[in-house]
Amino acid sequence: xxxxxxxxxxxxxxxxxxxxxxxxxxxxxxxxxxxxxxxxxxxxxxxxxxxxxxxxxxxxxxxxxxxxxxxxxxxxxxxxxxxxxxxxxxxxxxxxxxxxxxxxxxxxxxxxxxxxxxxxxxxxxxxxxxxxxxxxxxxxxxxxxxxxxxxxxxxxxxxxxxxxxxxxxxxxxxxxxxxxxxxxxxxxxxxxxxxxxxxxxxxxxxxxxxxxxxxxxxxxxxxxxxxxxxxxxxxxxxxxxxxxxxxxxxxxxxxxxxxxxxxxxxxxxxxxxxxxxxxxxxxxxxxxxxxxxxxxxxxxxxxxxxxxxxxxxxxxxxxxxxxxxxxxxxxxxxxxxxxxxxxxxxxxxxxxxxxxxxxxxxxxxxxxxxxxxxxxxxxxxxxxxxxxxxxxxxxxxxxxxxxxxxxxxxxxxxxxxxxxxxxxxxxxxxxxxxxxxxxxxxxxxxxxxxxxxxxxxxxxxxxxxxxxxxxxxxxxxxxxxxxxxxxxxxxxxxxxxxxxxxxxxxxxxxxxxxxxxxxxxxxxxxxxxxxxxxxxxxxxxxxxxxxxxxxxxxxxxxxxxxxxxxxxxxxxxxxxxxxxxxxxxxxxxxxxxxxxxxxxx
Numbered sequence: 001x002x003x004x005x006x007x008x009x010x011x012x013x014x015x016x017x018x019x020x021x022x023x024x025x026x027x028x029x030x031x032x033x034x035x036x037x038x039x040x041x042x043x044x045x046x047x048x049x050x051x052x053x054x055x056x057x058x059x060x061x062x063x064x065x066x067x068x069x070x071x072x073x074x075x076x077x078x079x080x081x082x083x084x085x086x087x088x089x090x091x092x093x094x095x096x097x098x099x100x101x102x103x104x105x106x107x108x109x110x111x112x113x114x115x116x117x118x119x120x121x122x123x124x125x126x127x128x129x130x131x132x133x134x135x136x137x138x139x140x141x142x143x144x145x146x147x148x149x150x151x152x153x154x155x156x157x158x159x160x161x162x163x164x165x166x167x168x169x170x171x172x173x174x175x176x177x178x179x180x181x182x183x184x185x186x187x188x189x190x191x192x193x194x195x196x197x198x199x200x201x202x203x204x205x206x207x208x209x210x211x212x213x214x215x216x217x218x219x220x221x222x223x224x225x226x227x228x229x230x231x232x233x234x235x236x237x238x239x240x241x242x243x244x245x246x247x248x249x250x251x252x253x254x255x256x257x258x259x260x261x262x263x264x265x266x267x268x269x270x271x272x273x274x275x276x277x278x279x280x281x282x283x284x285x286x287x288x289x290x291x292x293x294x295x296x297x298x299x300x301x302x303x304x305x306x307x308x309x310x311x312x313x314x315x316x317x318x319x320x321x322x323x324x325x326x327x328x329x330x331x332x333x334x335x336x337x338x339x340x341x342x343x344x345x346x347x348x349x350x351x352x353x354x355x356x357x358x359x360x361x362x363x364x365x366x367x368x369x370x371x372x373x374x375x376x377x378x379x380x381x382x383x384x385x386x387x388x389x390x391x392x393x394x395x396x397x398x399x400x401x402x403x404x405x406x407x408x409x410x411x412x413x414x415x416x417x418x419x420x421x422x423x424x425x426x427x428x429x430x431x432x433x434x435x436x437x438x439x440x441x442x443x444x445x446x447x448x449x450x451x452x453x454x455x456x457x458x459x460x461x462x463x464x465x466x467x468x469x470x471x472x473x474x475x476x477x478x479x480x481x482x483x484x485x486x487x488x489x490x491x492x493x494x495x496x497x498x499x500x501x502x503x504x505x506x507x508x509x510x511x512x513x514x515x516x517x518x519x520x521x522x523x524x525x526x527x528x529x530x531x532x533x534x535x536x537x538x539x540x541x542x543x544x545x546x547x548x549x550x551x552x553x554x555x556x557x558x559x560x561x562x563x564x565x566x567x568x569x570x571x572x573x574x575x576x577x578x579x580x581x582x583x584x585x586x587x588x589x590x591x592x593x594x595x596x597x598x599x600x601x
Contacts, residue, residue: 004328004335006342007159010115018166021107025167028100029174033310035093037178038086040306104167112162116155119338123147126341131348132412133373141224142217146341149223150334157331164324168317175314182307186289190311193281194318215263215333218256225249285311348414354431360438360519360550362423363387364409369418371404371573378404379573382418388519391551393561395594396570402554405570406522409552410436440513442542444525446505448497453482454489456497457511464515476511476541478504510541521551558598567591 011018073082124147135143180187225248286308293304369382379401386392394402407413408420411427419426427435448456457472458464464472469489473479481504485491497505513521523542539560555561562581569577569584569591577589584591 031097153334472515
């Protein structure tokens with residue numbers, strides 16, 4: 001049960017409701033048993049025929065109470081009136097049973113929904129807090145599968161059977177207690193046979209967890225293929241690889257079907273098998289109890305029939321409990337996949353006692369910085385000072401560590417060794433929110449949301465006025481094309497800005513950065529994917545934005561950074577050259593080769 005500890009932890013916040021559910025369930029069980037137990041006086045009354053006195057005294061206290069009730073009722077009311085009273089009591093107890101049953105559901109269903117809701121919230125919150133490096137190793141489709149399919153599996157297989165965790169065992173315990181009072185000998189016979197049922201069902205459901213894990217993995221693979229297909233349709237069609245992608249998806253889908261069928265065969269076998277075992281058990285009790293009655297071994301015929309009626313009350317809960325058990329086995333795989341995310345350590349987390357960084361006043365310093373990921377050294381012995389108001393450019397071949405170096409400033413990653421300092425204080429000693437609030441980032445691929453242009457610009461500055469949004473768009477060279485849209489700033493830009501051109505999307509992200517008005521800018525190849533005209537417009541917007549700000553610029557196109565105060569040349573994670581454009585040209589080194597290749601002088 002260890003894997004369900006998180007579910008129990010969530011339930012711990014609702015102890016009062018669980019106790020209330022327990023009470024309502026217990027009352028519904030008691031009234032159910034009592035209503036069935038009324039068969040005994042009913043049968044006693046029918047079997048006595050015209051006799052004035054009913055069955056004589058019995059050594060069984062329950063049967064004795066029934067006999068006393070009948071004798072007194074028949075003597076005072078008559079047999080017909082007593083029969084009517086018994087029927088009325090049976091209906092009343094059934095009504096009470098169902099009232100309390102409804103109340104138990106009324107308490108439990110919101111509790112189940114709250115548990116699933118909390119699980120979904122915790123999972124989403126953890127995804128937001130995980131470091132960027134985590135997502136480099138995980139397929140997006142698999143993560144989406146865990147947050148949708150696996151959570152749905154937990155909801156249906158584990159939380160959905162939550163009432164069975166209390167109601168069914170409680171029904172069995174209370175019923176067996178009553179049966180024990182009626183006939184200890186017959187009840188002990190039942191207790192010997194019941195474990196056989198559990199053993200058989202357990203063997204059938206044993207492999208459900210493993211097959212469920214296969215289903216979850218295959219579902220994640222198919223979702224990843226679908227995500228890649230939707231995101232790369234242009235390339236797929238251009239390179240005529242529809243057949244390859246189709247074969248890949250169909251193969252994954254076929255394997256998913258095979259794994260799901262395996263689960264269905266075993267899961268669906270649990271219910272009919274438990275029913276067959278229940279009938280076998282009922283028949284065995286019928287035979288053994290019948291012998292006790294025929295041999296006059298302290299069990300009257302009416303008591304035995306009442307015993308059978310109450311015993312039948314165990315069959316459905318036992319069947320339901322076995323189904324719940326198999327469902328929980330099936331849901332265990334989904335819980336394990338969810339727990340893998342929830343238990344992933346947060347390598348970059350906020351410092352709850354961190355200092356606030358109200359303003360950037362001096363410099364950003366990299367001091368003996370080393371960063372490694374999975375034993376691969378990305379940055380090695382980086383020493384660099386970025387003075388306030390200066391522009392520092394990072395250049396080098398792909399994989400040199402430029403983006404990783406820039407990502408250390410907003411703490412997307414934490415250094416393996418060394419320090420990154422802002423105003424002579426290690427950034428780990430600041431609160432994460434205060435550090436990032438002083439920065440804006442413009443990436444190579446514009447990140448936009450399916451919302452209006454105004455809301456995308458005002459992202460992170462929800463209190464911005466319309467005038468401030470327009471002013472930011474004007475600085476970003478975006479105002480002119482925005483007002484030409486049908487709804488202007490209220491125009492929806494579609495999924496990931498699909499209704500805008502590349503240059504328009506980038507200028508929207510620049511307007512967003514301008515509106516935030518940060519002292520520190522990080523520009524990660526912001527113009528490398530644009531055509532010449534769009535690049536000029538975006539570069540002009542960037543130049544406007546960079547005025548009076550500290551900027552870290554990553555660029556492949558060296559024409560965009562030739563006026564930087566300092567250019568840092570990285571190669572294999574190390575600084576190999578540094579200086580301004582003219583100084584680096586004079587060194588006739590790696591930077592000069594890059595310039596010559598791009599014919600930029």
